[in-house]
Amino acid sequence: MSNSTGASTSIRHKTVGSRVSLPSDIRKNNRRTVLRALYPDRWLSRADIAKTTGLSKVSTSDVVADLIDDSLLVEGGFKPSSKPGKPALLVGMHTQSMCVMGIDLSEVGTVQGILTDLQGRVIARSSKALAPAQQLPLEPIVDLCNELTSQAPAPILGLGVATPGTVNENGTVLAAPNLGWTDLNLAAELTSRLGVQTYVTNDADSAAFGERCFAQGPANMIVVQIARGVGAGVLIDNHIVRGSHYVAGEIGHVVVDENGIPCACGKRGCLETLTSVPFLESRIVEDPGNREDILAGAGEALGAALSMPVALINITDIVISGPTSIVDTTMLNAVENTINDRVHSRFIRSVHVHPTVLGTDAAALGSVACVLRHQLGVL
Ligand SMILES: [Zn+2]
Structure with missing residues (x-):
């Protein structure tokens, strides 16, 4: 995603507690607020986005322009109106503008992956058998991700990985005895090898989050x-x-x-x-x-x-x-x-x-939901 520097906000600096919010923080928060108002399939005019989110009309216009530049939003259709004058254009999420990858390591002897759009709809899936090993190497995971990336019709927003074991908030697998991993910073490793921002969660946690986000749990x-x-x-x-x-x-x-x-x-x-x-x-x-x-x-x-x-x-x-x-x-x-x-x-x-409800896709879809929450602030 491009990081537009052209947008201005009506508030330049805002003090929260002892910490000063930088303009870049405010812009990021405003982007998330607007995306949340429209995700996954709501269509609103700019004026209605401002009303819903509480942002000023100027800020809303700036943020919407920014997000349209990034292809995350699109204009489409007009708001029905009985008043004279030009009807307001509607804006909505462009859910096919980027893809998300989700990997599930919970099955013994196999790694499974899905590629989805921004609404969690599965576009492609693949799996690889894993040779028995004391310590699971990262190559099969990297290969599977590269295979999924080659099938992606749009840029990749991020990668989510659901793994057995205990995982901290930085994506370090503290212990996964079944995979032979201890203190492995899996998120950092995969981010650097694939060039894609990676988030790692425990598989059961991921399945719970998937059911919540994509199965109305x-x-x-x-x-x-x-x-x-x-x-x-x-x-x-x-x-x-x-x-x-x-x-x-x-x-x-x-x-x-x-x-x-x-x-x-x-x-x-x-x-x-x-x-x-x-x-x-x-x-x-x-x-x-x-x-x-x-x-x-x-x-x-x-x-x-x-x-x-x-x-x-x-x-x-x-x-x-x-x-x-x-x-x-x-x-x-x-x-x-x-x-x-x-x-x-x-x-x-x-x-x-x-x-x-999601069956065997629950953990992988949950990891997709984690990417959407971290990267876009939705879900
Ligand atoms: Zn026991």
């Missing part, structure tokens, strides 16, 4: 990912909860059955030993006639574990993502019934448990 929700391990993304008031040490949602190794089977982490009866995909698949293979009971039992264990956070933060929506062979109606009903049996009272309403 509620602003408060827990998304539980059932995969090789079990983890959760927590969204409160539209913000991902990271926690003090970036490990919010790491519920897989919480003991739920003290007399349970040994877990890889050294404890016994972790939630993961009752509900992860490998554990459930092996039990079903051993005892195929009891498939329903096995999945219902796993749902009960998960529901029991989720009851306390549900009551603690008054969550009423829980999304469960995972393979449909495991996360089926039997399991979803068992989770929902168990939670409601335990927490329902005259204070706490029924909790709704449902599968992910």
Whole structure:
């Protein structure tokens, strides 16, 4: 995106607390305010943008001109009017003017990528098998991004990566044992190798944000990912909860059955030993006639574990993502019934448990949403 220096704002300097806002900060904020008013598909006249955003008419005109120069906005059509005179031109987002890439590393042995427009509509997708390695090299990710870029009909706004493990706000993967990564500044590495601004988030957090942004999910929700391990993304008031040490949602190794089977982490009866995909698949293979009971039992264990956070933060929506062979109606009903049996009272309403709307694209689309939030200030 070009960084126009021609635009002027009606306010030159504004003091916020002890910090002075520079004209460039004000211009950036004004751009974000206007984009937010129009995203994803609202068409307004310049006068109505000024009314909606509270910006002055002069500032609005400057910012709109700037954004039209950058191809992020377009003019199209006129506002219907019964008054005499020239009708006002409408302005809206040009959602095909740039593309966003989203990469998902949550599947074992594969890296998946999507290319979308600015509304999160998938234009192209690709995946690569990963050779088993102690430490996942970055080359397959870079190759996949280059492949997606070559199919892009417009410039790339940014890259979002959803990865297992703990990730800080700078996009450093602090620990991802499954990928062999420790303290890897993945965002900086990929930004420098690809020349594209990169943002990295935990995969479960990303799936929660994707459901919120592109599947009309509620602003408060827990998304539980059932995969090789079990983890959760927590969204409160539209913000991902990271926690003090970036490990919010790491519920897989919480003991739920003290007399349970040994877990890889050294404890016994972790939630993961009752509900992860490998554990459930092996039990079903051993005892195929009891498939329903096995999945219902796993749902009960998960529901029991989720009851306390549900009551603690008054969550009423829980999304469960995972393979449909495991996360089926039997399991979803068992989770929902168990939670409601335990927490329902005259204070706490029924909790709704449902599968992910975005399916296997949830994490990748969530990482696309992160790019849109950081780069454009929308979502
Ligand atoms: Zn464990």
